[in-house]
Amino acid sequence: MTTQVKKICCLGAGYVGGPTCAVIAYKCPHIQVTIVDVNETRINAWNSDNLPIYEPGLDKVVFDRRGKNLFFTTEVEKAINEADLIFVSVNTPTKKAGMGAGYAADLAYIESATRQIAEVARSSKIVVEKSTVPCRTAESMRTILEANSHDDIRFDILSNPEFLAEGTAINDLMFPDRVLIGGLQTPEGFKAQQALAEIYEQWVPKDKIITTNLWSSELSKLAANALLAQRISSINALSAICEATGADIDEVAYACGCDSRIGPRFLKASVGFGGSCFQKDILNLVYLSEQLNLPEVAAYWKQVVDINEYQKKRFVSRIIKTLFNTITNKKIAVLGFAFKKDTGDTRESAAITLCKDFIQENARVKIYDPKVSEQQIFYDLSEPGVTYDIKDLKKRVTVVQSAYEASTNADAIVVATEWDEFKELDFERIYKSMNKPAFIFDGRLILDAEKLKSIGFRVHTIGRANF
Ligand SMILES: NC(=O)C1=CN([C@@H]2O[C@H](COP(=O)(O)OP(=O)(O)OC[C@H]3O[C@@H](n4cnc5c(N)ncnc54)[C@H](O)[C@@H]3O)[C@@H](O)[C@H]2O)C=CC1
């Protein structure tokens, strides 16, 4: 007999906790799901018509279950106490200071969430590590829970990493490639794994629910992200060779991807990967390898991040060189600011690096993104690394409401995010409104270069030569 879960609490109402637990509530109407956060503004937004995250299909799921078996609240203690199973879905950013700064994951939020569970819980719980964490974090959580728990209550720890990608989160959650549940290899551990598996079995085929030991599960999450990012850095490294030789990176990716051992997905060259996790998780893996005294392994994975930085810088220097070696006071229209299409998330977006470099070179930048707010853009650009304060920044940067507005009187257009709407633009109209010669730098390989050239544009595309 397994423990049947009736009430779930999720600590952390972010990009993972919100969509993941909303889908559980949607698929399991018999389970009460309460998502809590210390951030009141975020919780208020989850309870409003304007959800704090833009994610296709998310509104439908939330509006369907909210107030029925899906709740958003800041009453953390109450929710912990009532739940049989608690997802810990808090942020695990890269450490900014102290030991391992710049590499290691900052586990302060995980630790404080764990301590809170230990302090508040008055009945036994299954505690599920949903956040991405370094291998063996569950061990520390278990030690904290066991050392601080009251009376006769027990805690079973599981690792259940999340593999959703932003922009496709709802689809990824509804039809996951797999669900991974790591547990201790003890009778109690197996029982807890089974209890969580039974929740997913409500909509995920059994053969896609994988159970492993705790450490394999924790490491598999870091490994999956590292392998995915490594494919992008590999194709981006090849894009540099294409630009120098006349090979075309899309053709190379297609030819390679047709090999069933390689496969076609995740081989799109770009201006560099962004997002809150790839860089953070690889650096975390690098740190872990170093801690384990495996410097060669650390250096291998570090190179994936180094190539990503190189790719962004390479693109910026191509732009500057092409614009006659100076962009001082030139007007650059940046199309897209999110780290990928179909999300409003800008964390580690390549566009941030590009815009900061343009500002450093004294260019005038006009930015348009369909889902990122002006406030967010200024926040990202005024982060350390740019010498301007917000007032100076506003003299150099304007956030506008359309690609047309961004391009008017521009010397160059830079495509930084692959939003579908950029493919549909009226480029004849844009060409007329720009300074001549009119340049386009396609950092996402989404535009029809031949058509643009026939209009009169000078087109530069990642992974294609200009000779
Ligand atoms: N963003 C993504 O697409 C994915 C993220 N992940 C992992 O999931 C974890 C969470 O990521 P996101 O959701 O993107 O982060 P996020 O920053 O959007 O959300 C985390 C939330 O946790 C809250 N929080 C922190 N401490 C808390 C506490 N003690 N009690 C209650 N709430 C607390 C924060 O206020 C914040 O709203 C990270 O470890 C990340 O690596 C995994 C897969 C995908």
Ligand SMILES: O=C(O)[C@H]1O[C@H](OP(=O)(O)OP(=O)(O)OC[C@H]2O[C@@H](n3ccc(=O)[nH]c3=O)[C@H](O)[C@@H]2O)[C@H](O)[C@@H](O)[C@@H]1O
């Ligand atoms: O742990 C996480 O946070 C998540 O990280 C990624 O998801 P995400 O970052 O949301 O989005 P991706 O689709 O992976 O894209 C990441 C970046 O790589 C870029 N990319 C992706 C694919 C590609 O072929 N080329 C490429 O440049 C995207 O534009 C984007 O900037 C993984 O795909 C998820 O499985 C994982 O759960």
